[in-house]
Amino acid sequence: MAVGTASLPPPTVYRPARSTPSGILPRNAAIKPLFVHGPSPTVRVILAAFLALGLIIADHRYHHLNAVRSVIEVAVYPLQYAANLPAQAFREMQNRLVGEAQLRLSNESLQHENLMLKGRLQQFESLRAENMRLRDLLGSSFDVGERVLIAEILTVDLAPSSQQVMINKGTNSGVFIGQPVLDAEAVMGQVIRANPFSSTVLLITDANHSLPVEVNRNGLRTIAAGKGPSQELELLYIPKNADIRENDLLVTSGMDERFPSGYPVARVKTVRQDPDNPFTTVIAKPTARLDRSREVLLVWSMDAKPSQSALAADTPAPAERP
Known part of the structure; x- marks a missing residue:
């Protein structure tokens, strides 16, 4: 009798669970942090x-x-x-790339202008010598004249509420805070921040700037305050009976002992009487090319005794020659 083979179940194969290197869990495994580091975003x-x-x-x-x-x-x-x-x-x-013809015309014009300036310079030298003799008679002993340094404007502050420029001269060139800055026409402002290689200049039209000035025609003293984006100046505390007219030239009075006296500042643009205002409203336009100048002058006053120069501004001027 043949013995039949009984069917046996297939053997069970043991496969170990997959493990990741260094015990790192798979990507789809959720990680629940045990500690929360740092404050919340609101804090x-x-x-x-x-x-x-x-x-x-x-x-x-x-x-x-x-x-x-x-x-x-x-x-x-x-x-x-x-x-x-x-x-x-x-x-x-x-x-x-300027043409030769334009250079020739420019050269001729500069020669004529140079001749005229030399003629005026001779008069200024004579007036300065006379002024020194008169000051000697009054007992004032000080040096006159200024030392200047040419600087170039690097950047312009475009903020509407700020009237500032940056120049390429700093403390390494002797620039100091409060130093007067001019262009070829008139006073531009003063240095408010000085670094080794650059400086920041506050223009006279800035709302935070004020400058003692006087009317060149009659010596009337006042304060010129900046009006900000309008690039104009307002003269403060002008009495209604004051002798001031449109197109009057305003010059530095030297009373602040910072700006040398006699430098042009602005020309009177409008003079308006307001019944509700106890003072005359006077608006002036700066004569300096604040929005076009590329080079400026840094001025060092050569007065040995600034207080004496301020007092000298109060002395009566000699009678005009007929």
């Missing part, structure tokens, strides 16, 4: 707002960030200089 925003407010107060009221700002401006100066290079190269190339 972070509140802390950042308080920190920003504190920095604003420290900078505006106590000027604690001036040193930091100065370091940043020194670091950014190479970038500003590099950004100005294309415009400077374009101007140089444009100057080289």
